[in-house]
Amino acid sequence: MLAIEAKNLRRTYTSRTGFLRPRRTETEAVRGVTFEVARGELFGLLGPNGAGKTTTIKMLNTLLLPTSGTARVLGHDVASDPVAVRRRIGYVFGGDRGLYDRLSALDNLRYFAELYGVEPRDKKRRIAGLLDLVGLAGREKERVEGYSRGMRQRLHIARGLLHSPDVLFLDEPSIGVDPVAARDLRRTVADLRADGTTVLLTTHYMAEADELCDRIAVIAGGTIRALGTPDRLKSRVQERGILEIEAYGAGEDHLERIRALAGVHGVAAEDRGSRQAVIVQTEHGADLHGQVLAALDGVRIGRVVTREPTLEDAYIAIVEEADEPSRAEPAPTGPDHAGPDPAEPAPAGPAPAEPAPAEPGSGSDTDHRLGGEVAA
Numbered sequence: 286m287l288a289i290e291a292k293n294l295r296r297t298y299t300s301r302t303g304f305l306r307p308r309r310t311e312t313e314a315v316r317g318v319t320f321e322v323a324r325g326e327l328f329g330l331l332g333p334n335g336a337g338k339t340t341t342i343k344m345l346n347t348l349l350l351p352t353s354g355t356a357r358v359l360g361h362d363v364a365s366d367p368v369a370v371r372r373r374i375g376y377v378f379g380g381d382r383g384l385y386d387r388l389s390a391l392d393n394l395r396y397f398a399e400l401y402g403v404e405p406r407d408k409k410r411r412i413a414g415l416l417d418l419v420g421l422a423g424r425e426k427e428r429v430e431g432y433s434r435g436m437r438q439r440l441h442i443a444r445g446l447l448h449s450p451d452v453l454f455l456d457e458p459s460i461g462v463d464p465v466a467a468r469d470l471r472r473t474v475a476d477l478r479a480d481g482t483t484v485l486l487t488t489h490y491m492a493e494a495d496e497l498c499d500r501i502a503v504i505a506g507g508t509i510r511a512l513g514t515p516d517r518l519k520s521r522v523q524e525r526g527i528l529e530i531e532a533y534g535a536g537e538d539h540l541e542r543i544r545a546l547a548g549v550h551g552v553a554a555e556d557r558g559s560r561q562a563v564i565v566q567t568e569h570g571a572d573l574h575g576q577v578l579a580a581l582d583g584v585r586i587g588r589v590v591t592r593e594p595t596l597e598d599a600y601i602a603i604v605e606e607a608d609e610p611s612r613a614e615p616a617p618t619g620p621d622h623a624g625p626d627p628a629e630p631a632p633a634g635p636a637p638a639e640p641a642p643a644e645p646g647s648g649s650d651t652d653h654r655l656g657g658e659v660a661a
């Protein structure tokens with residue numbers, strides 16, 4: 286039996302804007318998403334901001350009703366059997382909310398264990414095992430307010446696992462976590478998988494996805510643009526050369542000039558402190574150094590290197606193709622691929638069913654990303 290089965294999932298948000306003349310605005314956040322996750326698999330959902338990742342996760346973990354389409358988790362339908370789904374899943378989202386700062390990690394876990402109905406006779410052993418798994422054993426008596434962001438995140442994961450879920454949703458667990466803590470977090474996630482837990486992970490960090498995920502779906506504009514193993518995704522750009530230029534002050538006009546050069550397949554700029562890395566994907570074997578540097582006329586340039594493509598380059602290429610449908614490659618076929626979907630308007634559907642989260646420090650619930658706890 287599959288852990289997750291999503292078929293043509295769609296979700297449209299309807300919001301009202303304007304006071305005197307209110308208008309209804311519809312946002313098609315997810316526009317026909319189909320994928321399957323096998324039991325024990327670590328599956329990554331990657332995409333730019335606003336791509337529809339959180340909305341997809343929330344439909345799968347029963348916090349939002351799909352506008353149309355179906356989803357099953359361990360065979361249970363998310364819309365018609367949400368209680369059975371909730372019993373089998375855990376949900377951990379990035380950020381600071383969801384823990385009691387004034388309590389120790391141990392007391393937090395004891396409290397949530399009670400809330401989630403963990404059998405009293407199992408509680409002690411379960412908590413000790415989880416503290417061990419997330420690397421907090423020995424620090425469990427300290428108050429959470431003194432914890433680093435990485436430690437909090439690992440405690441969040443322990444909390445999400447208290448009721449021994451078979452499927453864990455991890456929504457950007459490493460957001461705002463420093464590189465050393467992020468490495469520890471990756472180790473924890475890898476251990477979870479080794480224990481047989483199915484994990485659906487969203488992240489903005491490509492290296493993390495590359496290291497951890499068995500398969501990855503790249504989502505943009507509410508549809509899946511590519512799906513496969515990290516190697517398979519990388520093979521999309523294998524035939525390309527990557528030119529990486531350290532720059533200070535390159536603007537969108539410079540990038541446009543590079544984009545317009547014959548033999549250039551994609552351009553992206555990443556801020557790295559005071560400098561930028563301008564990453565240019567070129568046709569394999571094309572020597573575009575001179576032309577690219579000429580297009581950066583007036584910009585201070587540092588090191589220029591050519592290198593092999595990474596998952597990040599594949600990701601940039603996929604997302605850029607999604608932005609420019611006319612340049613999109615033909616949709617690949619086969620079980621490991623999902624091509625661009627036709628963007629038909631989503632039919633109107635049932636109203637959202639977001640349970641009000643009863644989270645410590647949850648504040649107002651106007652932020653759509655901050656879902657409630659779904660553990661049974």
Ligand SMILES: Nc1ncnc2c1ncn2[C@@H]1O[C@H](COP(=O)(O)OP(=O)(O)OP(=O)(O)O)[C@@H](O)[C@H]1O
Pocket residue numbers: 298299300312313314315332333334335336337338339340341653654
């Ligand atoms: N409650 C809501 N009401 C109206 N629009 C919403 C709501 N929640 C999300 N959206 C919109 O739906 C789209 C998808 O949002 P979603 O949060 O699922 O994306 P995401 O891929 O998780 O983004 P991020 O990486 O920034 O978290 C965005 O355009 C977003 O503005």
